[in-house]
Amino acid sequence: MGVQSILSILVSRLLQGILVVFVVVSVVFLVSRLARNPVEYLTTDETTVEEKELLKEQLGLSGPIGIQYVNFLIDAVQLDLGNSFISARPALSEVSSRASKTLQLGAAALIFSLALGIPLGIIAALRRASPTDWLARLLAVLGQATPNFWLGLMLIFFFSVQLGWMPTGGSGGVKHIILPTITLGLLTSAVSMRLTRSGMIDVMNTDFIRTARAKGLRESTVIWRHALRHALLPVATILGLQVGYLIAGTIIVEQVFAWPGIGRLMLHTITVGDFPVLIAAILVISTSIVAANILVDLSYPIIDPRIRAGGR
């Protein structure tokens, strides 16, 4: 696969991505405007109808929704998503101030899930049908079946209240990120573990692995250099989707651990109808997911030489 092919894939994926982001943001814009009147949150029982109308006008919520949408698109292409109804700060800066926190948590959870899931998958595959395999699979099932809000609370009670080892929530030091990382990463680690295990079992029975062994290569070289590379392809594919899951999962995990990221911000903006910030958050999240999937697409040739050679 030449550089030109990679470039054409990149351009094609980028165009698709832009379309996806546009559709997502438009749907969120229309649904949110139809579903919620933020003026009700911003006012009290005694606020008069006239005052509410004035406020509505000031917030750009009066007039036909079609015109509001066109105005929104004109501003959005200039990356002006308006100001937060609550804090009056630019919506994008509200989101960007939280994005780094979510990125930290997401990256930590991803690393945790891969660091736990891949080795466990390899061990389970190599010791197939042994108690180790059985235990690893049991852990994977538990990891997938446990709701993360429950797991988070249990971790808080055990590690923070009973043992006093970890803080109950908030952000600040390395200790603060450990429990949310485990909570968020456990499910994805279970998925990685299962995919790695099944991939490794398939690969270990293939001809080229037998050939590698016959050549007298050390078992570790066979596993890490030849088998794992092929077994990781489905893991890489699912990684793009897992980024979406991790971001969605932050809404719950950030709420439980008071982690000040985009997830909590979104939850709050949905509750109060802070549309500009909500749309900015959706824009950032959908762009991140699209970008992650493009990166995964581009990583195939690196992981699998067959794709680099001819795209078979």
Added chain:
Amino acid sequence: MTERNYWQRMRRSRLSRRALLRASGRAGVGAAGLALVGCGDDDDDSATQVQQQQQTVAQAQPEQQEQQAAPAQQQQQDQQADAQAQQVEQQEQQAAPAQQQQQDQQQAVATTDSARAGDTDWERIVTVAVPNAVGGLDVQAPGNYTLKWNGPLHFDRLLQYDLVTREIVPHVGNFEWIEDFTALIWHINPGHAWHDGTPLTAEDIKFSIDRAAGAAAYNESGTYETGIAYIVSAVNGESSVVDDLTLRLPVNTDVTAPGSVGTTLPLVPKHLIEEIGDEAYNREGLASGPFQLVNFEPDIEVRSARNDNYPIGYEDLNRIHRPWVKEIVQSVRPEPVARLAAIQAGEADVTPSLEWELVQEFIDEPGFEVLFDPGCCPHTIFPNTLVPMFEDGSNPYRDIRVRQAMNHAVDVETIYTTLATGREQRAYGIGTRQLGGMQPEQSGPLTMEYDVEKAMQLMDAAGYADGFESDFYGTAGFFAWTDQIALSVQQYLDVVGIRTNLQLDPLPDFRARMAQRDVPGLHYYFTNQSPDPFQVINAEVAAGGTLSVAEYPESGIQELVEAQRSEFDPAKRKQYLNELAQLIYTNASWLFLFETVGTGLMRDDLEWDMKGNSRDYGGLWGIRPLVT
């Protein structure tokens, strides 16, 4: 925090420093009296001193009789005494502020004198676990006004409510009616200053009022809308600054005008907002209140330090005063269970808002104290009587017998003893009993007790023996259990034939629907906890109120609403309010449920009598850390 401790504190706290200065001046005790109450170094010690002070006050008692005998002379004496007292206070403040602060602190220890004991820990940093801390710092801005953490903790108002008597009392200022009740004169108490040291003046009051109304000079284009113009809706002309500490404010002849402007309008600094603009002020949030904002990280923490220069000392502990706590850190923990864990793990000292299910196991737990905050927000179901319910134009809720039947059909006590804390009380009339409306001795005989048979007879007499169908709207998540309470009420009503279709929505959506006032059916909302009922009356009782859906033109309610609005004699107004409360209840205007009891959890090395502040984090100024 027992009843006994509370009343002990009350009794002693009445001996305010200023009152003693005034009293000794009036009684002719003069310099000796003044020395006794605060000028020397030997006044710090308390039990004996309190006795001496009580004697001094006793000497001042005949003042009232003298006042009746010779008003002019008395007035002159009063003025002299006031001037003398003020002069002494000013001298003290100028001469030795540190000494003054120390004396006030010592006095505070003496006056609180709790059986739980202990001295105040003046260096304590108290962490409060709160569900959220978002928004900006401009307390008048849309959205921020409705946030709890940013209210009276940092920002002052002209008037306040005494937490026990529930009467409107001076805070930053006081008012007097002039010109036949067509204008107010606001007098600002000296010594109040913004946290940057700039004195708070009448210009700031004028600016705060004008800004709320969207009429401040800097906002001539009218592009800035606070959304709280209703607070100053009684203002009908331009206010004028008489001098640094005096403002004349023309208002409608409405007895609630000073209460509305004074107790609900947060004051903002003219000098800063004019200099940096609205948007920048939303990031600065300069205030003048008992706590000074130190750090605000949205959704993480709000850190506030005691305003040691706050001019209101510890004379009256039932009113906003200089805090005991050195620093308050509001640490965000959105999940209730996580807030509880934060207290258990020692990361937080108090959380004012935690569901009963979570805190009840801590009732006898050493090291903790469960907070109960009664007297808030009566749960009330409003039947819409304004629009027809059926195609023939009828609306059963217009018939008093149907409304009485509803009230008899629901077993209120069972609902709150099984679903809530069991410490709740039935709701009557306009709002809580503390509003000066229906008192227990009046409400008892009038109570519409749970009586299904009677309810069915009333339905029969009203011509609805077969019942009818009705929509029933409620909120989810505003208070605990509202969804379960709504379900219970639905089933109770069903027994007497009122078959309801229940719909629960988030509060903003619910309120938007109710505010349309044209949606038939039952609307499960709340009456306000504000100590003066004018807010409830204006919004939910008065004809045309923003949430008035249950109106009864023939009942005489509106006449009483108008009568109390234009009654400037406090005793007569209280009588009108009492009659109004009774009439609203006997008219079965709403389905009356019960008063909310808020719950929270605190470590037992703190002392905090919430007195109705659980839903208002501004009440954190009342926390006293104890030396352990």
